[in-house]
Amino acid sequence: MDLxxxxxxxxxxxxxxxxxxxxxxxxxxxxGYKYLRRPEKEVRVGVVSQLLIHPLKSGKAVSVALAExxxxxxxxxxLRDRHWxxxxxxxxxxxxxxxxxxxxxxxxxxxxxxxxxxxxMQELRFSVSQPxxxxxxxxxxxxxxxxxxxxxxxxxxxxxxxxxxxxFRLVHFEHQMAPRRPVEKEPLxxxxxxxxxxxxxxxxxxSEASVKDLSSKLxxxxxxxxxxxxxxxxxxxxxxxxxxxxxxxxxxxxQRVMSCGRCIFxxxxxxxxxxxxxxxxQTLKSYRLCDPSEKHIYKSSPLFGQLLTVKxxxxxxxxxxxxxxxx
Numbered sequence: 001m002d003l004x005x006x007x008x009x010x011x012x013x014x015x016x017x018x019x020x021x022x023x024x025x026x027x028x029x030x031x032g033y034k035y036l037r038r039p040e041k042e043v044r045v046g047v048v049s050q051l052l053i054h055p056l057k058s059g060k061a062v063s064v065a066l067a068e069x070x071x072x073x074x075x076x077x078x079l080r081d082r083h084w085x086x087x088x089x090x091x092x093x094x095x096x097x098x099x100x101x102x103x104x105x106x107x108x109x110x111x112x113x114x115x116x117x118x119x120x121m122q123e124l125r126f127s128v129s130q131p132x133x134x135x136x137x138x139x140x141x142x143x144x145x146x147x148x149x150x151x152x153x154x155x156x157x158x159x160x161x162x163x164x165x166x167x168f169r170l171v172h173f174e175h176q177m178a179p180r181r182p183v184e185k186e187p188l189x190x191x192x193x194x195x196x197x198x199x200x201x202x203x204x205x206x207s208e209a210s211v212k213d214l215s216s217k218l219x220x221x222x223x224x225x226x227x228x229x230x231x232x233x234x235x236x237x238x239x240x241x242x243x244x245x246x247x248x249x250x251x252x253x254x255q256r257v258m259s260c261g262r263c264i265f266x267x268x269x270x271x272x273x274x275x276x277x278x279x280x281x282q283t284l285k286s287y288r289l290c291d292p293s294e295k296h297i298y299k300s301s302p303l304f305g306q307l308l309t310v311k312x313x314x315x316x317x318x319x320x321x322x323x324x325x326x327x
Contacts, residue, residue, distance in 0.1 A: 042248060042323035049208060049234035050224065051316055056084045056107040056170075057197045058096035060270075061225055066317045069252045071310050072179070072195060073202035074230050078109045078128050081230060082197040083173045085147055086158060088166065091138045093197070097265050099162055101273040114150075116157060116170075119273075124157045126150060128172075136171055140197055143180045147171025173197060188258045188297065193309055201307035204260055205231045205241055210304065213238035217283050225270040226280075227262075229305055233322055241306050246325040251314030253325075259290070261301030 052061040053074050067074040073081035084107055086094040096102045105118045113125040133149045150170040158168040173179075179194035186200050195202050206229035215221045224232050231249075233241060245256050262284055267276040284302035 038327040041326040043326055044321055045240060045244060045247070045324045046207065046233040046236035046322040048231060048249060048316060048318055048320045048322060050232035051318055052225070052228075052230055052232070053079050053081045054228060054230075055079045055081065055109075056102075056105060057082045057086070057093070058099075058102040058265075059084075060104060060106040061228070062106070062108060066315060068313070069203070069249075069254075069310055069316050070313050071202065073198065073310075074316070078114075079107075080173075080196070081202075082195075084150075085138065085140070085171050085173070085197045087136070087138050087147070087169050087171055089169070091136055093138065093140045094168060095265070096268050096275075097263070099164070100268045100275040101162065103268055103270050104273045105161070116154065118161050121157065121161050124154065126154055130172075135177070136169070138171060140180060141185055141199070143184060145173070145180050145197070146177045148174055148177075186258065186297075190257075190309065200260075201257060202310060203231065203254060203308040204229045204305050205233065205254070205308055206305040207233045207236050207238065207241050209234075209236055209238040210241065214280055214283065214304070217287070218280055222280055223270065226266060226268070227260075227305055228265075231316070236322075242303075244306070244322075244324050246311075247308075248323045248325060249316055249320045251312065252310070252316055253312035254308040255311050257307050257309055258297065259303035260305040260307050261290075261298045262304050263301065266304075 051064050051067045051074065053064060053067060053076055054061050062079060064076045067076045075081065086102065088094060094102070105116065108115045109128070114128055116124040130148060130151060133151055135146050136149050138145050138147050148171060150172055155167060155169045158170060162168055173196040179196060182189035182193050182195055182200050183191050189201065206224060206227055208224065211222060211224050242259065247254050262281060264277060264281065266281050267278060269276070281302065284304055288302040288304055289300070290298040290303055
């Protein structure tokens with residue numbers, strides 16, 4: 001064999017060796033990643049006891065047995081959490097902080113129509129879709145957002161119910177509208193997170209045990225509805241939910257972002273629509289203030305419940321087991 005052929009054969013053999021070595025390196029990296037990364041472990045921490053949707057911001061909760069957990073929060077059919085908003089004529093939001101009796105207004109869906117009900121008011125029905133109505137520029141916590149006006153008849157109904165000598169209107173957030181970004185109000189939220197009319201995040205979680213603990217300190221019972229959560233958990237200890245950084249419920253994966261700092265709205269009784277301005281807020285402040293290292297986040301607001309983002313969408317049902325993800 002001449003020198004040229006020997007060189008060609010040697011090069012071919014080297015290529016085989018290099019290819020084999022390269023393949024082994026890739027396989028090694030793959031196996032290394034598989035065994036070096038920290039495996040997930042699911043730990044049972046509770047059970048879903050209630051699912052609450054608040055279609056109207058500050059309005060009465062709708063209890064459901066099953067709900068879709070979407071990126072914008074819980075939904076059941078046409079009812080989507082915090083997708084309707086009461087505004088003044090200048091577009092600024094109106095909540096139970098300013099108008100406590102809003103907590104007695106229910107917005108439900110039946111036979112293709114939205115049903116609006118309130119104490120001493122005749123039920124008003126109107127279409128979900130009203131494409132000919134104007135889109136109004138609104139303000140929610142100093143952030144710009146739009147809403148489809150629900151019409152003059154609805155406006156008269158709200159104005160008569162609230163009886164404040166000014167005009168109120170109802171708007172509806174539609175999927176093609178530009179959403180708000182929670183990060184602009186709370187920097188702990190991911191940049192990509194989006195919501196309609198909630199105060200901050202798309203999902204709020206609270207345990208029954210935490211509410212019972214508060215009731216024992218108040219000396220009277222308060223209900224979960226006062227705190228307006230979406231997912232209520234049973235079969236756990238008070239404030240266990242504070243430590244659940246990531247949870248799995250069925251196919252749904254939720255990520256904790258921050259605790260929920262509470263305000264004067266907690267002093268509105270969801271059964272009477274009367275604002276107390278003291279309790280349970282004062283009691284919460286006596287034992288639920290943040291760690292001093294987090295005061296720049298929560299300031300003087302007591303913490304009660306957890307705000308979550310949706311990592312994986314899916315269906316939630318009452319009775320679902322809740323698992324904490326450990327790594």
